[in-house]
Amino acid sequence: xxxxxxxxxxxxxxxxxxxxxxxxxxxxxxxxxxxxxxxxxxxxxxxxxxxxxxxxxxxxxxxxxxxxxxxxxxxxxxxxxxxxxxxxxxxxxxxxxxxxxxxxxxxxxxxxxxxxxxxxxxxxxxxxxxxxxxxx
Numbered sequence: 001x002x003x004x005x006x007x008x009x010x011x012x013x014x015x016x017x018x019x020x021x022x023x024x025x026x027x028x029x030x031x032x033x034x035x036x037x038x039x040x041x042x043x044x045x046x047x048x049x050x051x052x053x054x055x056x057x058x059x060x061x062x063x064x065x066x067x068x069x070x071x072x073x074x075x076x077x078x079x080x081x082x083x084x085x086x087x088x089x090x091x092x093x094x095x096x097x098x099x100x101x102x103x104x105x106x107x108x109x110x111x112x113x114x115x116x117x118x119x120x121x122x123x124x125x126x127x128x129x130x131x132x133x134x135x136x
Contacts, residue, residue, distance in 0.1 A: 031079050033117040040117055042068075047077040051098075060117075061109030066098040071109075086114035 031042040040060055041053035051066045062068065068076045071085045072094045086094060086109060093108045 027078075029079050031083065031117070035116070038113075038116075042079055042082065044077075044079045049076050049079060049082060060113050061096060061107050062098060063100065066100050068096060068098055069104065070097040072096075083114065083118040086111050087118040 027044070027046060029044045031040070033040045037056070038059060039053055039055040041051070043050050043052050049068045051060075051062045051064055051068065054060050054062060054064050057063060068082055070076055071082055072089070074081065074085060076082055082096075086096075089111050091111060093110055095106050096109045097104060097106045099105075
């Protein structure tokens with residue numbers, strides 16, 4: 001009987017601590033890109049995507065310190081939410097909503113700058129034709 005109570009108590013403690021453990025885990029990512037004269041760093045943590053560095057200022061359409069909220073109207077929670085839309089768009093400019101110095105602002109972003117950061121994958125070449133079947 002005593003062992004059952006201890007087991008029940010331990011199980012209760014484990015179940016009660018699960019949300020706290022989940023809340024303490026972080027989902028973080030970093031995108032850093034640099035070439036001659038250009039530098040971009042975007043950090044994501046717990047669903048917040050923030051521009052850390054952009055040189056020269058304004059080249060990527062966003063500024064250092066901006067929190068990216070939406071790209072082309074789509075909510076942003078991961079770096080991929082930003083890069084996939086900007087790098088794969090056929091449009092030359094897309095609206096990006098940011099939180100800048102405490103206020104929301106929408107800026108037009110040149111997608112060509114982002115295609116350099118995240119190159120669009122080349123289409124997969126078609127499979128070679130199947131060899132002719134033997135006739136017999």
